[in-house]
Amino acid sequence: MIHTPPAEALKDPESFRALVTERCEPAVLRGAAKQWPMLAGGDVGGVADHLRRFDAGRAAEVFVGEPAIQARYHYDETLAGFNFTRSTMPFTQALAQILATAREPGRPSMYMGSLTAETCFPGIEETTRLPFVPAAVRPRFWIGHPSTVACHYDTMDNVACVAAGRRRFTLFPPDAISDLYVGPIDHTLAGQPISLAVGSEAGDPRFPRFERARERALVVELEPGDALYLPKLWWHQVEATGEVNVLVNFWWDGFPTGPDQPYTAMMLALVAIAERPPAERAAWRAWFDHYVFRPDGHPLGFLPPEHHGVLGSPKENQGRIRAMVMRLLRGG
Incomplete structure (x- = not known):
């Protein structure tokens, strides 16, 4: 079951953090965006008109897939390339093509992703407020025909709101990673590594461990006005199932502790630890746990705080620790 938070969790960012974000579990937020002006008309045309009102005239990158891929954006068979092409065109032109061809049989699929409010639609953020999302967080827009975006994760917390069409999310928890057959981390479709197993047929001999993850999948369907909270590192395949689909999402770090991101630390650990002997890796695992x-x-909980040194308050010591790390990286 996916968590449905109480109404008081959505009144402000502090309540949302305490009642939703700190659980680190997905949460369905039915009707969270239903009051947005772009949804007032109840149809795709009204949403499109709202986007045009704020259009800054910028170009957008568009994924274009031939009918043979059935709008499943993925690698090609060699994993060296992709099964779609990228095209750049003015946003208004791309939107017009998506709308005009939505009902054409056998047409290529089109998909625009991660269009930022500040670049493409300045001012639109005032009309897409959510009281529980920090005010400084700006929305992004995802627009296209029916599509399937490969199962991936994000390193930020995410609230995804359906503005037009429908969305089906298939979710897997972070600890399913070893059963998902995750592809390369530096040759990706759109920035994040993807699962090669999600979407495969049951019993596929290429992915035997995926059968364990398949049983853990959570599926949620969203209608216009609905939203889903996704904690960072939760895997999600996203299917857009309407003729034309618009998603608005918000990314932010619910638990910032400084300028450095956990993913950065993991990447450094790859070169420092991953190839050492198993017994030594186990020793370092104990150090990381501790x-x-x-x-x-x-x-150092057994000692008074004044004896905690750099292990004391993170806010007070992050500068000292970063200086130590930089000195060590320079060989000092």
Whole structure:
């Protein structure tokens, strides 16, 4: 079951963080965006008109897929390339083509993703407010024909709102990663690694471990005005199932602790630890558990705070730790 938070969780960012974000579980937010002006007309035409009203005249990157791929944007058979092409055109032209060809049989599929409000639609953020999303967070827009976006994760917390069409999310928890057969991390469709197994037929001999993950999948369907909260690192395949689909999403870090991101630390650990002997990796795992993941609490919890040194308050010590790390990286 996917969590449905109480109404009071959606009144402001502090309540949302306490009642939703800190659970680190997906949450369905039915009707969270139903009051947006772009949804007032109840149809795709009204949403399109609202987008045109704020259009800054910028070009957009469009994914174009031939009918043979059935709008499943993915790698090609060699994994060296992709099964779609990228085209750049003015936003208004791309939107017009999507709308005009939506009902044409056998037409190529078109998909625009991650169009930022500040670049493409300045001012539109005032009409897409959610009281529980921090005010500084700006929306992004995802527009296209029916499509399937390959299962991936994000390194930021995410609220995704349907403005037109319908969306089906298939979710897997972060600890399913080893069963998802994740592809390359530096040769990706749109920035994040994807699962090669999600969407495969049951019993596919290429992905035997995926059968364990398949049983853990959570599926949620969203209608216009509905939203879904996705914690960072949750895997999600996203299917747009209307003739024309518009999604508005908000990304932010619900738990910022400084300028450095956890993913950065993981990438450095790849070159520092991943190829060491198994027994040494196990030793480092114990160190990471003790100092970073802390299953038994603070590593110096048995001492008064004045003796915690750089392991004291992160806000007070992040500068000292970053300086230590930079010195170590320089060989000092």
